[in-house]
Amino acid sequence: MSRERFIDIVTADQPDTLAYFTYDAVLNARERPTLEQALERELAPPTLARLRELVDAGAQLVDTRDPPGFAGAHMRGAVNIGLDGSYATWCGTILDHERPVVLIAEPGREVEATTRLGRIGFDNIAGYLAGGMQPLDRAPELIERARRVSAATLGELLASAPPPLMLDVRTKREWRLGRIDGAVNIPLSRLAHELARLPNAWPLVVYCATGYRSAIASSLMRRAGRRAVTDLVGGIRAWESAGLPTASTDL
Amino acid sequence: MLLKQYYLGCLAHASYLIAAEASGQAAVVDPQRDVGQYVEDAARLGCWIGHVFLTHLYADFVAGHLELRDREGARIYLGAGARAEYPFVPMADGAAVRLGTVRLEVLQTPGHSPESISILVYDSASGSNPYAVLTGTRCSSATSAGPTYAPRLAGAPSGSPACCTTRCIRSWRPCGTRRSCIRRTATAHCAART
Numbered sequence: 001m002s003r004e005r006f007i008d009i010v011t012a013d014q015p016d017t018l019a020y021f022t023y024d025a026v027l028n029a030r031e032r033p034t035l036e037q038a039l040e041r042e043l044a045p046p047t048l049a050r051l052r053e054l055v056d057a058g059a060q061l062v063d064t065r066d067p068p069g070f071a072g073a074h075m076r077g078a079v080n081i082g083l084d085g086s087y088a089t090w091c092g093t094i095l096d097h098e099r100p101v102v103l104i105a106e107p108g109r110e111v112e113a114t115t116r117l118g119r120i121g122f123d124n125i126a127g128y129l130a131g132g133m134q135p136l137d138r139a140p141e142l143i144e145r146a147r148r149v150s151a152a153t154l155g156e157l158l159a160s161a162p163p164p165l166m167l168d169v170r171t172k173r174e175w176r177l178g179r180i181d182g183a184v185n186i187p188l189s190r191l192a193h194e195l196a197r198l199p200n201a202w203p204l205v206v207y208c209a210t211g212y213r214s215a216i217a218s219s220l221m222r223r224a225g226r227r228a229v230t231d232l233v234g235g236i237r238a239w240e241s242a243g244l245p246t247a248s249t250d251l
Numbered sequence: 252m253l254l255k256q257y258y259l260g261c262l263a264h265a266s267y268l269i270a271a272e273a274s275g276q277a278a279v280v281d282p283q284r285d286v287g288q289y290v291e292d293a294a295r296l297g298c299w300i301g302h303v304f305l306t307h308l309y310a311d312f313v314a315g316h317l318e319l320r321d322r323e324g325a326r327i328y329l330g331a332g333a334r335a336e337y338p339f340v341p342m343a344d345g346a347a348v349r350l351g352t353v354r355l356e357v358l359q360t361p362g363h364s365p366e367s368i369s370i371l372v373y374d375s376a377s378g379s380n381p382y383a384v385l386t387g388t389r390c391s392s393a394t395s396a397g398p399t400y401a402p403r404l405a406g407a408p409s410g411s412p413a414c415c416t417t418r419c420i421r422s423w424r425p426c427g428t429r430r431s432c433i434r435r436t437a438t439a440h441c442a443a444r445t
Contacts, residue, residue, distance in 0.1 A: 021310035028308040029335040034318045035284045086261050089311075119262065119284050121313035 018189060020092030020120055027121045035115070038123040042114050045130035048139060051102055054126050059100040062091065064113045065132075067215035071146040071231070075104060075136060080146075080219040083109060085212040088116045093189050094216065100126040107132045146218060147230040151242040154205060154232055158182075164203040164230070169217040174209065180239060181247040188213045195224060207232035207239070252353050252374040253296060254383055259283055262312050267385055269372060270298045274351025278302035279325070280370060280385050282315035289315075290323065302348055304328045304355070306387025307367040308335075330359060332366035342368060356381075363387065 046054065055061050055077060063070050063078040064087065070080040081090050083105070095101060101124060105113045110128040117125060129135055136143055157164055166183035168175050175185040186194050198204065204226070208214040211234050218231045232239070240246060253270040268289050270277040277298035279289045293300050303316045303325040317337065319325040329335060331343040342357040352375040360369045371381040
């Protein structure tokens with residue numbers, strides 16, 4: 001076997017290199033503060049007014065609650081990366097480690113949310129909103145809601161005119177193995193860089209395997225100013241469970 | 252001897268505590284950055300963690316080697332090809348650390364990354380064959396893992412993705428110790444298999 005052929009084999013189907021990999025690889029070779037030192041600085045709850053100042057100055061607002069809770073009410077501009085999934089991996093992929101992060105979490109899960117970011121070296125946490133969403137009761141103008149749709153309703157929408165545009169944010173391999181027919185595939189790891197490909201004014205329905213990644217994707221798009229974005233509850237698994245058809249590509 | 256695996260599902264990260272109770276010493280391999288679980292478990296066995304190994308400089312999480320160094324006084328061990336800002340003991344092929352009757356012997360196993368090492372765990376009870384091998388990401392899910400992203404660090408050797416084919420899963424040493432003689436092959440990115 002030639003050297004070139006060996007390299008082709010071992011590098012075939014390698015997953016994308018995620019945005020934070022270089023940062024972590026370099027950090028593992030460096031002197032740096034310990035996790036304990038980072039947490040001592042980070043586990044402080046700013047007031048809502050201070051949180052708004054931080055966000056206006058460029059801090060990244062991350063809501064770590066589950067997608068249904070986020071959809072029901074969330075703070076404008078928040079990205080939904082839920083703790084009950086690959087939270088650290090997706091934070092590392094989506095967030096900029098050089099900009100501060102402010103967290104919204106269910107009360108009692110703030111330390112977990114901060115520690116799990118510390119595990120990937122994201123020590124730039126400017127704090128968390130104490131009480132979860134409760135402080136926003138005094139500032140309802142900051143609250144937004146996200147649209148979600150069931151598989152059955154989506155089936156009806158796709159049969160109507162004009163149908164929404166479907167965006168599949170799973171990997172290319174997942175998309176090939178089975179997808180909702182007509183869906184455009186932009187893996188979540190690349191979405192931020194390829195948003196311009198999508199028509200802004202057309203109603204868009206986003207889905208993934210179970211609803212975790214699509215919640216992240218739809219919140220990213222709303223943060224970027226796209227309003228007509230809807231999330232499929234339960235992802236393609238719910239679609240298939242409802243007996244609705246899929247298309248696939250021979251691998 | 253106790254060999255315990257800790258598995259962190261959301262990062263698919265396995266780490267290991269090796270405690271030699273008779274000697275009161277313990278070592279940790281590829282620790283998470285939150286090191287409390289290793290310290291507490293070692294203390295329950297009457298051991299202190301004097302040694303922390305990184306099988307390679309991970310890209311997908313920050314390891315807890317500095318945390319164990321500062322909290323427990325642990326010495327840090329990396330593959331001989333590694334470069335780092337902090338003091339560490341470079342471990343070449345065959346280099347070993349003793350914890351009483353337990354011996355941790357290093358194999359240089361580049362391929363996933365240039366400085367990757369695997370660690371053979373010998374216990375007096377297992378005789379001349381290793382009880383386990385801790386492979387980092389050198390093999391994962393029973394096959395040889397692909398290359399990791401190896402950024403060019405200042406002074407580091409170039410990280411060509413497939414720079415070494417000398418260590419395959421079937422024979423771990425030039426003398427021909429077979430994989431079947433190693434009871435446990437434990438990786439950083441999947442559960443240990445017996």
